Amino acid sequence: MAIFAKVVEQRSFARAADELAVSKATVSKAVTRLEARLGARLFNRTSRRLALTDAGRALAERAQRVLAEGEAAEAEVQAQSGSPRGLVRLAAPMSFGLGEVAPILPDFLRQYPEVSIDLHLSDAAVDLIGEGFDMALRIAALPDSSLLARRLCPVDRLVVGAPAYFDRAGRPRHPHELGEHVCLGYAYLATPQAWTFSHRGGEAASIRPAGPLRANNADALMPALLAGLGVAVQPDFIVRQALAEGRLEAVLTDWSPPPIALHLVMPPGGPRPARIEVLSTFLARRLVRRGGADAG
Template identity: 65%
Template sequence: MSKLPDLEALAIFAKVAETQSFSGAADALALSKATVSKAVSRLEQRLGTTLLHRTSRRFSLTDSGRSLAARAAQMVAEAEAAEGEALDQAVTPRGLVRLAAPMSFGMAYVAPALPEFLARHPDVSVDLHLSDATVDLVGEGFDCALRIASLPDSSMTARRLRPVQRHLVASPGYLEQRGRPTHPDDLARHACLGYAYLPSGEAWRLVHEESGQEAVVRPVGPLRANNADALTAALCAGLGLAVQPDFIYWRDVAEGRLETVMTDWALPPISLHLVAPGGGPRPARVTALMDYLAKRFSTPLWPGQG
């Protein structure tokens, strides 16, 4: 006997027992009478017992057949209920969605956006995972993620929501004391604060917007962190300069605590993306959250965005 039960034959047998007829079961299941008969015979052979007696005039279940018919009918009912629940969830948003997002962006924008979504969909819950590290959506069981990057080709499906600008920033006090760099070569004489998850790794890759000249700088300074927000206090205190995204630095620049420098040198473009594993249709709860986030984050989120 194989490890898995013959579920198809059990379901067919349950319908035969219910209708008291091979023909009735065949009509109810949209199968041929021969298919129904073979399924019952296969089940009897597998179990090594007779399940029903049938002649041209009479049809009756054996003791074993009556016992099995009751269990099989229960099994079919539970399977239909499970299938119905799954189909319902595919249409009506219901259940848990696991969402990953970068730490700073998640705290500033994703977390504040979720109450409105949850109020709209009271049968949906969200497990929000915040980390600047790139999570393995499939391996770690996430339904979708927000990523700020230049995404490589992959098996993931991705929606580009908004560009994210990055600039070198420093405090006015630091620039007054150490001077304002105008060329990547000048950065060798400056304290450069590092971010662990730059798309370019340890290096800053810069391109002059007019000439197209490229430069690579390996930052050296008193602080390196795996979260860009963690550099803000040191920047405002005048400990160095750093590459920061606009959604982190815009308020400090607007209020005079930081300034952008070397604005004619650009870092490789990155964007805010909404990504999900590729493959078949998604549950309604995942589609609902992704559509909500896409609409919410496709509009300007901080001053200076187009």
């Protein structure tokens, strides 16, 4: 079961074998024996891809617990004589990962030289259990799930455009006026087909954005914004510098999109290996500090 969990975590029989310091044949035979005992195939395997079957996904969470408990027990013994060690697989949104996470990782790696990090950057929400991630940073209003989530800090979103665009098209004073503007869209909004806002006084408004560009990464909208081609709803950490330099301008500042926040999420279960605990503590401390400075 633990070997199966390690294959899920590494998404590879060969990498799982390397992590466990056994042969690839040993890993393959262990998974084959588990499949025979369960009477179900756990992986769909091709020469280039390894994907969990429905049965594999159903088993993965419990297998991860078996692996985590074994690694935690090993970590307790190691803690008596050494520092945290091993690989941590971390997922983060692309722009936030590049701008906010990657710059602080050298400090962590210097502090814990025996820990290595596999950083996966994507705005899509990864399946932590199915894809074998130890933790993820997510910017969203999280739905209820079995994942363990810690809210680190709020993330403000702003309606922005270039001053030249607003000089030409006018500055909207109510969200309904955005219906007459060129809107540049972000594909992973909770409702990309509708922009919703609430006013400090309690009024709510919603519009259907229309424009020539939609992207699955907010940074990809920046060239069009800076070129004066339209308006977009962007997170503060992406537009902060352009606003400070006057290259972008925020409008409708009395109105707010639905609140979102930065969360650190992990699969359920425990105790966790020391390498996961120290990285989660480090990220929480550094990113809460970043959020506190921005959010006031």
